[in-house]
Amino acid sequence: MTDQTYRESINFVVGEEKRLEEILSPAEIITLLDSAVRAGAGRVAVAGDKAEIIWSSGEISDRDEAEIRRPLRIEGEPLNSLVVFGDPGERERLEAISTLLQDSLQLMIDSNLKRLMTTELHTTVVNQSYGELLESHEKLAASEARYRNLAEDLEKIVEKRTAELKQAHAMLLQQEKMAAVGQLAAGMAHEINNPMGFIISNLNTLKKYTGRFQEMLADYRVAAAREGAGFTSRAAQLEEKWKKLNLDLILADLEELFHQTLGGCDRIKKIVADLKGFSHIDEGEAAVVDLNEEIDRTLAVLAHQTPPDSEIRRNYAELPGFRCNPALICQAFYCIIINAFQARPEGLRLEIDTLAQEKGIILRFTDNGPGIPANIISRIFDPFFTTREVGAGTGMGLATAYEIIHGVGGTIEAASEQGQGAVFTITLPRARN
């Protein structure tokens, strides 16, 4: 409690001077004065320190010439006086009345004064204690509120931290998974590349060899037809066999067989290379990449998951090199593209635009899926938020993309109108070299 408020709460000062009118009440004093008159006094009065009459009883008559004055003391100070008028012939009786009245009035004054002072002090103390109690109550209420807020905040902070932990954990899992897939892909790529090397080499050699066989065979046929006139039946037999074995068609088909097989081998090689490139298992943490290439790589890896009758249009602009962890950026593209694939199981039209603008590199993925309802669009980047059945989706895909894009200093936004498809726009800063 400050001095100021304390002083304001004190309305009484113990021992303040009191006037007789404040100490005695007319009701109690008049009764006494009246009984003095009944006892034989003519007129009885109590006077103030300037001889003014405060209370009186009885009427003064002509014969009441005797006047007796007695002091009345307040805290020992003779401020007031008792005045008794009466018949001079009755002086003795008047003296007795005066003494009796003075003593009883003095007793009354003393005890009333004592009671007043006690009450006053008591009131002061009670008021003050009440004031102090109110104050300490306020302080307690304030500190209680503070602790309550703290507890509430604590709960919120714990919730937030728990969510962050859960998210970080999920991200880690996802990254671990991708890393494992990458490692596996790299291992497989190595194992496949080796046999693929000699398969392609041998096929090319075989193709050359069969060419020679074909040439030789053609010569034999011409020679047999020309020189075998004497052996007509034998030549006819051979020709018969040629036709029976359908060798004309087979020889014509050989070229196509080799072409197709070698084409298949090339495709295997490319798939393996893409898988390896996507996982970026050979590369270090960060590198300067061409984002167009990274999108292509991602699409290649996703080739087998591309819905039937899909049309994917790539409108690429020439982009400046972008410094990032290539494996992570591919993972972000992977999440966004697979989201589009899942949005439209058939008849998908996915348009990918890349732009190099003043404010940064813009990568836009526009699909013709069902779109995202307005009431959930703000939550699609939240971890574990999924519209798919429980167990079907982890709800981590777009959250992972969001984390990765923000991690490289970019932003990702989704825009959609119900039934009109969705547009995901990634903006990446230009100068990260």
Add this chain to the structure above:
Amino acid sequence: MVVKLVYYGPALSGKTTNLLKLHDLLSREDRGDLMVLDTKDDRTIYFDLLPFFLVAPSGLKIKLKVFTVPGQVRHDATRKAVLQRADGVAFIADSQKAEAANNAESFENLEKNLAIVGLDIEKVPLVVQFNKRDLPEILPEEEIRRIWGPSGIPVQLASALEGWGVVETFRELVSRVYLALDHRYGLLANHRLDQHSFVDKLTTEVKR
């Protein structure tokens, strides 16, 4: 003019006894009776009051009221109320060695409460009385002088029970109070009342 003096100190240090002795020793002229308010088990729970009256040559009436406070710790609110607008304080300490801690605690309480009621302990006329000198196991005088000397606060030794040192303490207090009042109201210049007659008038002892 009403002058308020307060006898402060720890419980049972003899504040009421001081007033009772003053009442007995000083002249009954111009003095009221001792008013004892609701005392319980010999312990003051409100306060005791002894009034004195004095008229300056100028006609100025001066009323001096001496109060005691209850010493018990739990009556702090009462002490604060009584201490309001005090013009002087006598601190009654118990000389017994065992009471040293109580004295110190009570004096700290006085300092705190004076500040709370807006009085400056450096400016309020203050005297200290080491009471109960008649008892054994008391703090020796040299020790008291050594401790209190540097404070500049006058110290009186007394035995209120035996009646000595009581008037001396009161005399010391009122002479200091006079200086403060004179400084504020010009008692000598305006009312032709000097310190000597002020103190003498208030401390006239009953002739025995």
